[in-house]
Amino acid sequence: MKKSIVYKKVKEFKRKYPLTVAWRIKAHSKVIDIHLNEGEEVFYAFAAQKGPTNLNVATTYVVALTNKRILLAHKRLFFGYFFIAITPDLFNDLNIEASVFWGKVLIDTVKEVVSLTNIQRQALPEIxxxxxxxxxxxxxxxAAYIAARNSGNQ
Structure with missing residues (x-):
């Protein structure tokens, strides 16, 4: 079976930042592979815990940046999975919070704030x-696409 590009990128991230708390990254990466559209290319991927606090360490998500959107995936232990796609038009803001060992990335979207925790502090600037x-x-x-579409309608 062909190895997932997402899995390779997350493994590379984990090798670089081993203190980031993440489990079962291969299973989570497969969920992203399922949802990659034709022509979609993965540029960057990392793993983190999704949740508001550092105490929840059982919710590893794999996060992948593609040429079309940000994808987040979590494979449940037995049945099913969770998948979130953030398109550029839904993205509002990005916040970084750093503590002594780990940090947090907050992705603010139109619908919700996605909180990614337990990331090794040194990885935060790269992310x-x-x-x-x-x-x-x-x-x-x-914006260029919208402008072109609007100028064509007039």
């Missing part, structure tokens, strides 16, 4: 840079 640059690039593309 912030990747998500911020990605969103600025994608929002520009989206």
């Amino acid at each position: 912030e840079t990747e998500i911020s640059e990605y969103m600025m690039r994608e929002k520009k593309k989206y």
